[in-house]
Amino acid sequence: MEALLSVYRSTFKTKLRGRYITLNMVRDVLDELNSDFHISHPGVSENDQQIPMVKIGEGPIKVFAWSQMHGNESTTTKALLDFLNFLQHPESYEEEASHFKKKFTFCCIPMLNPDGAAAYTRENANGFDLNRDAQDLSQKESQVLRKIFDSFQPDWCLNLHDQRSIYGLKEGNPAIITFLAPSANKEKSITPSRKQAMEKIVKMYHMLQGFIPNRVGRYDDDFNLNCVGDTFQQTDTPTILFEAGHYPGDYQREKTRELIFLSYLSFFGLLDDKVEAKTCDTSHYFNIPENKKSFLDIIIRNAHFGKEKALIDIGIQYEEILKDNTILFTPKIEKTGKDLALFGHNEIDVVGDELLINSHKIADIGVEIKSIRRNGIDFTEDLLKN
Ligand SMILES: [Zn+2]
Structure with a gap:
């Protein structure tokens, strides 16, 4: 995987750096994509900024991802644009990229909350937390997300976020990346879609152990239907929350960005990281240490x-x-x-x-x-x- 990381750094990684990532910066990267990528604007933000959406691939498995629903959470956006770059210039990974396009139809919104991104706030221009607006759909950004979810009818949802540097795991380890298979009901039962999400998380978790052992966590799974992940999981669509966190010394989150990029590849089965099936059951999910504010x-x-x-x-x-x-x-x-x-x-x-x-x-x-x-x-x- 070291070879992959070196090509990643020289080729796939876009010019975007640091924490402050705005819509114009995202647009500059999208402008460089070739005609394999279909770019559209399914709606606008509360401040009337066009929200871009990218579609690529023609495979049977439909995956929907959105990033920067919280405006100041840009790490997964950087990694998502790196991933699009990988699909465009796969270098020595031609086979993986073409396999991806045959297997998946990938639809992504790299920046759902461009107003919050401009102001570097979690909330949108009206001060709303979009991740508490999944039922009311009172904000234009929430309506865009729901509209795409309803029309695209994804088989998988990836809800992409950053978490603060206050999170840690057991034994004083920082939570560099945290995942959650959100609950689909108050009882937190393991519904079929939740089970699928857990299995994918376990797979990514095992891959990440090679890079950041004991520094990958699991988020608290209390059910809240106002959260987007819980709402989508409730429709029986396997949904995974990604939380990019703090890698010690890396306040620009460039290290975490790389690890998130690898997690995307692992999710789509593009890494040589086959985990034995028996380690992929849900009990392994619950063995992942839980995030604490520590x-x-x-x-x-x-x-x-x-x-x-x-x-x-x-x-x-x-x-x-x-x-x-x-x-x-x-x-x-x-x-x-x-x-x-x-x-x-x-x-x-x-x-x-x-x-x-x-x-x-x-x-x-x-x-x-x-x-x-x-x-x-x-x-x-x-x-x-x-
Ligand atoms: Zn967030």
């Missing part, structure tokens, strides 16, 4: 402040702020306390040294860290280098 970006352990005797831990989380077309990662104090029972992607034990935060002998929740001194010496850069 991480912060940075934890400083055992800090000493002014006259306070007790040592405290300081948990810091980056706030993502859009400025001049880039995303700034602004460190803010999220939590403080003795022996914080959380993990930091970056942990520093200052072993009782005295800290000054923004020249103050105190660590208040919500404060943005502009400077930090340890025993009088500036260590802001050391602390904030990812």
Whole structure:
């Protein structure tokens, strides 16, 4: 698979980089696609931006995928466009690409929420979370998605998202990628479509173990019919939620992007990653560790402040702020306390040294860290280098 990754990096990977991905950037990539790809615009966003849709292949199995339903979740979009690029320029993977086109009809919406993408918000232009609008269909973007679902009548749905860096798994491992086979009812029963989704997830999970062992998780499966995945699963259409998460040190999510790309290939059976059938049953799905909110970006352990005797831990989380077309990662104090029972992607034990935060002998929740001194010496850069 190393050979594949090297061709991926040199050929399939589009020019898009980083977290801020807008509709114009997506369009630039779609403009480069050849006539094998059918591009249409099934509707507009609340701010009247045309939402593009791509169709490729003429096979019997219909797969429908949509990404960036949450505007600030662009990693799966980058990987999806890389995947379209792979189908267009397969290089030494000609056979796989032609196999794909014969077996599948693939329909995808790379960016369902272009207004949210422009503003770098989860919600759309009206402040709605589209993933809670599956029943009301009050927003134009939700209506577009539902319209395509109804007319295309997919055999599979892929609901593509990013998750925050706060998620971890057991033993202090970060949740770099998380999957969910959404429930189709309150009882969370294993309906035929849900079972199929679980089996595919297990397959991708096993493939990913070769790259990020014990760092792939399973999302909480509480049923909520306002969520799109649950609604589609309820129609007996196997549906999989992908959550691209934080790979330590990779705040631009370029590593996770590669792993998501590989997951798409695995989903479509284009990788040489055959998993023994017996490992693909649903019990293996439930053996995948469950996501927990157990991480912060940075934890400083055992800090000493002014006259306070007790040592405290300081948990810091980056706030993502859009400025001049880039995303700034602004460190803010999220939590403080003795022996914080959380993990930091970056942990520093200052072993009782005295800290000054923004020249103050105190660590208040919500404060943005502009400077930090340890025993009088500036260590802001050391602390904030990812
Ligand atoms: Zn999301």
